[in-house]
Amino acid sequence: MSAAELxxxxxxxxxxxxxxxxxxxxxxxxxxVSTRFLRSELRLIFGRRRNQAGLGVLAVVPxxxxxxxxxxxxxxxxxxxxxxxxxxxxxFVALSSLSxxxxxxxxxxxxTIAGDSIAGEANIGTLRYLLxxxxxRTRLLAVKFAAITIFxxxxxxxxxxxxxxAGLALFGGxxxxxxxxxxxxxGPAVLRVVMATVYLGLCFASLGAIGLxxxxxxxxxxxxxxxxxxxxxxxxxxxxxxxxSWLHEWLPTHWWMAFGDFFRDPVAWDGLIRGLxxxxxxxxxxxxxxxxxxxxxxxxx
Amino acid sequence: MxxxxxxxxxxxxxxxxxxxQVAVNAIDLLVPRGSVYGFLGPNGSGKTTTIRMLLGLxxxxxxHHRLLGKAMPHNSGQVLPLVGSLVEGPAFHPYLTARANLQxxxxxxxxxxxxxxxxxxxxxxxxxxxxxAADKKYRAYSLGMRQRLAIAGTLLAPRELLxxxxxxxxxxxxxxxxVRHLIGSLADDGATVLVSSHxxxxxxxxxxxxxxxHVGRLLTQGPIAEVRAVSEPRARVETDRPADAATVLRxxxxxxxxxxxxxVVGTLGALVPDKIVAALVHAGVPVTGFAVTQPSLEDLFVxxxxxxxxxxx
Ligand SMILES: Nc1ncnc2c1ncn2[C@@H]1O[C@H](COP(=O)(O)OP(=O)(O)OP(=O)(O)O)[C@@H](O)[C@H]1O
Ligand SMILES: [Mg+2]
Numbered sequence: 192m193s194a195a196e197l198x199x200x201x202x203x204x205x206x207x208x209x210x211x212x213x214x215x216x217x218x219x220x221x222x223x224v225s226t227r228f229l230r231s232e233l234r235l236i237f238g239r240r241r242n243q244a245g246l247g248v249l250a251v252v253p254x255x256x257x258x259x260x261x262x263x264x265x266x267x268x269x270x271x272x273x274x275x276x277x278x279x280x281x282x283f284v285a286l287s288s289l290s291x292x293x294x295x296x297x298x299x300x301x302x303t304i305a306g307d308s309i310a311g312e313a314n315i316g317t318l319r320y321l322l323x324x325x326x327x328r329t330r331l332l333a334v335k336f337a338a339i340t341i342f343x344x345x346x347x348x349x350x351x352x353x354x355x356x357a358g359l360a361l362f363g364g365x366x367x368x369x370x371x372x373x374x375x376x377x378g379p380a381v382l383r384v385v386m387a388t389v390y391l392g393l394c395f396a397s398l399g400a401i402g403l404x405x406x407x408x409x410x411x412x413x414x415x416x417x418x419x420x421x422x423x424x425x426x427x428x429x430x431x432x433x434x435x436s437w438l439h440e441w442l443p444t445h446w447w448m449a450f451g452d453f454f455r456d457p458v459a460w461d462g463l464i465r466g467l468x469x470x471x472x473x474x475x476x477x478x479x480x481x482x483x484x485x486x487x488x489x490x491x492x
Numbered sequence: 493m494x495x496x497x498x499x500x501x502x503x504x505x506x507x508x509x510x511x512x513q514v515a516v517n518a519i520d521l522l523v524p525r526g527s528v529y530g531f532l533g534p535n536g537s538g539k540t541t542t543i544r545m546l547l548g549l550x551x552x553x554x555x556h557h558r559l560l561g562k563a564m565p566h567n568s569g570q571v572l573p574l575v576g577s578l579v580e581g582p583a584f585h586p587y588l589t590a591r592a593n594l595q596x597x598x599x600x601x602x603x604x605x606x607x608x609x610x611x612x613x614x615x616x617x618x619x620x621x622x623x624x625a626a627d628k629k630y631r632a633y634s635l636g637m638r639q640r641l642a643i644a645g646t647l648l649a650p651r652e653l654l655x656x657x658x659x660x661x662x663x664x665x666x667x668x669x670x671v672r673h674l675i676g677s678l679a680d681d682g683a684t685v686l687v688s689s690h691x692x693x694x695x696x697x698x699x700x701x702x703x704x705x706h707v708g709r710l711l712t713q714g715p716i717a718e719v720r721a722v723s724e725p726r727a728r729v730e731t732d733r734p735a736d737a738a739t740v741l742r743x744x745x746x747x748x749x750x751x752x753x754x755x756v757v758g759t760l761g762a763l764v765p766d767k768i769v770a771a772l773v774h775a776g777v778p779v780t781g782f783a784v785t786q787p788s789l790e791d792l793f794v795x796x797x798x799x800x801x802x803x804x805x
Pocket of ligand 1: 510514534535536539
């Protein structure tokens, strides 16, 4: 039946062809800048029981560390660099915890949030309703990545915070002896802990970008999370194989340990800057890959 | 009047091919503004796939479409805020309350005014009868409550078009009736409603237009009376001499005559029904009952899409 036929044919009942009472969009102007979506995203992430439990687990490491060290002081030369110094300054609890958790726990936490980002919404079907609101797909990916980045910063800061609190409570603060030998005051030391934490948080966020990309490939959030963790572990393994030394500096995790360079006098910026550039590179490439994949993907879930 | 003013939904050759099959095959769906359009079709006939294409969730293999007069998906940023949609059942975050879920939907809408969110969310919940259960976790919702919540989601903002994929699925009789009233009142407000459904009696009660899908094709569409007119009324004669009655009916020009025990049925065509009884009596055939029946929408539906129960692969 053609349009013309349809239009001229008599209807069974007269069409209720009245003008709209309201002219909706005139009353609903577009807000060009709105942080509501991002705030809603953060409420979802931090309000979720599972994620709160995850943050709880992240806090266990500094607590265990602080308590066990009080019970038996580690002999020098064992464990991570910072561990031996813990009793001299409580801030080292935070740094030791970070170096322990950066291999698996923190990447797992960020991988969980990143894996959930798109695949989680696709899995329960809310993705189609977000897109129908409408949320532009580019905006969705931007907000999701912003939320992942904020989560990685918060999770890393959280580990540091618990570490600093436990460390200061059990071992006290004061002058900090640097890895390079010299000493700095408590104020500058805290500042360097914060900078090291933010540095690591940004590194994890770049892993989160890889997770965001993987999350656009599947409707199984757990699968995406596992993939992120596997990539993370692979990167550490490859980084430890000497024959692959040409590859090492390109690995996403290679520069993470450079956060210790904040505790040299002066700060050894070279590795840190390489680390930030690598993180930015991975974040950009994988965010764009996520966009290329997702921007015209069929949402059938 | 341009085409854009006339049709809330207009598709041209809209086609979706999945790897294995053509789910929607070159349909020209035309939903006039102000109509309540019943989108019918057996399971797997392509209704949801069509709706997904309309909303830009999936990309058509070929063809194009306009919503509210604007080309899609190019103008989805302008058009979709005016479209409320329900696609293949409800979907919400299970660990959030109903209210928090609607607030979440509202917070991603850049046209929504945050100052009125609370009032609009409560208004929508009230309209679907969920206000008392607003602070229950979605996980704890029953099927019908979930469906109602999804409908509430479409009511968060004033809409010009509602696309409702099986809105009464899982609802109790009260809920079903409420949805019917809701559709009626939305249409009274001037909105166009495209509603897919299997409940033919529902459709008959609320729709001004229907379209029937079958194996990816739109078999027929138009104003409901016009579509029904395709299937002509049939005369039904109850008698204890069916064979003789059949002879009389055939002589009068009725077609498709079927004889069952004590009943003869035939398609009237242009014949005036009054003549039949007179002719039967004149021929001495005793008539114990006589009726002219318009086939139900269900009969029409089955005659268009076939008797078979099996889903077309
Ligand atoms: N993502 C997909 N991949 C492959 N085939 C699909 C996909 N989605 C739908 N189909 C197929 O397309 C056809 C139409 O499906 P659709 O969901 O549009 O039917 P429907 O008319 O909504 O059915 P129902 O009344 O059961 O909801 C079906 O045969 C289905 O198997
Ligand atoms: Mg369907």
